[in-house]
Amino acid sequence: MRQQEHNEEKMLIVKAKGGDTKAFESLVRRYQKPIYYLCYRMTGAHQAADDLSQDVSIKAYFALSHFKEEMIFFSWIRKIAINRAINYLKVWKREISMGEDEMRVSQNPDASPQEMPEETYQRKQMVKTFKRALQKLSAEQKEALLIQRSSHEHRAQE
Numbered sequence: 492m493r494q495q496e497h498n499e500e501k502m503l504i505v506k507a508k509g510g511d512t513k514a515f516e517s518l519v520r521r522y523q524k525p526i527y528y529l530c531y532r533m534t535g536a537h538q539a540a541d542d543l544s545q546d547v548s549i550k551a552y553f554a555l556s557h558f559k560e561e562m563i564f565f566s567w568i569r570k571i572a573i574n575r576a577i578n579y580l581k582v583w584k585r586e587i588s589m590g591e592d593e594m595r596v597s598q599n600p601d602a603s604p605q606e607m608p609e610e611t612y613q614r615k616q617m618v619k620t621f622k623r624a625l626q627k628l629s630a631e632q633k634e635a636l637l638i639q640r641s642s643h644e645h646r647a648q649e
Contacts, residue, residue, distance in 0.1 A: 500564055508555055515555065519548045522565055526572045533576035533633055535626065543579060547572045577630040 500521070506514035526547055531540035551568050558567055628636070 501560065504555075504558065504560060504564060508558070515552055518564060518568075519551070522568055523548075525565070526568060529569060529572050530576050533573070534579060535622065539579060543572065543575050546575055550575065573634050577634060580630050580633075 500518070503514045503518050507518060523544065527540055527544040530543040530547070531537065534540055534543065547568060550571050554571070558564070625633070625636075
């Protein structure tokens with residue numbers, strides 16, 4: 492994060508801790524997508540990720556008084572998201588239905604329009620196998636994998 496953005500974020504945090512809801516909204520908007528995608532990767536379900544990302548915002552708002560200014564806000568809110576997603580997975584122990592899985596695979600933006608049917612089939616099978624393997628990981632293993640990936644994506648956005 493550039494120094495100017497870092498200073499702006501610190502200012503927003505101070506204002507939000509002082510009760511400025513617009514400042515908190517700005518912080519949430521800044522990290523809304525990465526938090527949603529993190530929740531989506533952990534749960535495999537759009538609705539759950541949407542609900543969890545909203546829940547994370549609410550939790551962060553009420554816990555903001557405990558936020559220490561020397562911390563990085565994204566790391567703090569990401570940890571809240573991970574904990575919420577782990578709790579969700581423990582409660583529901585959901586698996587992605589094959590129908591949802593197939594629909595997501597067919598909407599893969601990485602697929603080439605010139606892809607041959609056999610290549611399409613192989614890609615879909617590989618994605619299914621990967622997602623099944625991902626669902627078999629423990630919550631802690633998913634957390635470690637997704638923290639690493641979200642950290643990498645966050646750094647790539649800077």
